[in-house]
Amino acid sequence: MIIAGAGGHALEVYDILRSRDLLEGLEIYDADENKKLFKQSYAIKHQLSGFQSDHFCLGIGTPKSREELYTAFIAQGKKHFSLRGNQSEISPDAFLDQVDVFHHCFIGPEVKIGKGSLVNTGAQIHHEVKIGAFSVINPGALVLGAVQIGDFCSIGAGAKILPGIKIGNQVTIGAGAVVIRDVKDRETVVGVPAKSVGSFK
Template identity: 35%
Template sequence: MVADIALARGMTVAGFLDDRALEGQRVFDLPILGGPAWLEVCRSEVSVALGIGENRARCRIYKLCERLGVTLVTLIHPTATVAASAQLGAGVVVMAQAVINPDARVANGAIINSGAIVEHDCEIGAFAHLSPNATLGGNVRVGALTHLGLAASVLPGKAVGEETVVGAGAVVTSDVPSRVVVAGVPARIQRQREEP
């Protein structure tokens, strides 16, 4: 999906980095160039877009790129709507038909997935992931490394802590602490998250 956005923006995509796939294999008709070792060798010749869905893994690759001095690309799908006053950090990806409204702030490495809505004055923490059709009312705070599931909703003015998972279809009606899993309507804590 990230490669598709880059191509839709008229960018040249050389290929993918993947430490689990064999060099030379193809994805989306583009080659696997190698893993992190390839990036260390070719770092001055490329920019990187983060195409990793898992928050902690995306954070690790972001930090590797930062350490190597690799430029991280922020990608916005041509069908997404991003207000002029919204602020997007490095390495953010905004998917098709997502909406980011005025004065929203999206920190480094976050994903705003297809059809997600980030209303005015929201703050999305670094490496958070809003799944397709997730919806945030105005002035919502989402912590770093937090994942909102498919079609999850957070009511205006509420806060979701760091490294929390909000289940698919859940409706957050009150503040949610860090490092928990919540689900349901209204969202209730199901369990604590294990430390990484």
């Protein structure tokens, strides 16, 4: 198995792999040449070639970086491995397209989550929610029924999104925010209730 990324997020990925007895032959990739060792025992490779494993997982937690690494490893002929943490409940009626789910998450019925997205520790995603590709639902976030979230979004830790809200593409929701209105593409919203602090191109 290859972990793509060697920062803090990769440590959590490592723990999930360890809990699944998937550390044999572990390889680590990170573009930062200042990083030399991971977990004090794994040499970090800085080139996207020469890996022995056929499978990779994403050890990074930002939407755009997840997409870049996913694309790079797929181009090398590698296959994405979707992580499943412990004690998470995923409805059999949910559709997850190469999605990582960390520990203690809830994903309800008729939920659809796009390629390369991440549901981080303790997040809850309730019935009929739709989430696009390479979006990140951070720890403890609560996404209530029939919410729609676009591509490349980051939903902050502990944020709450009320039922039926529509969130565009490349949106950032601040930690702890409570979203009670729709959010346009590329906006950042923070606070209780959440208000826009700018739109980014």
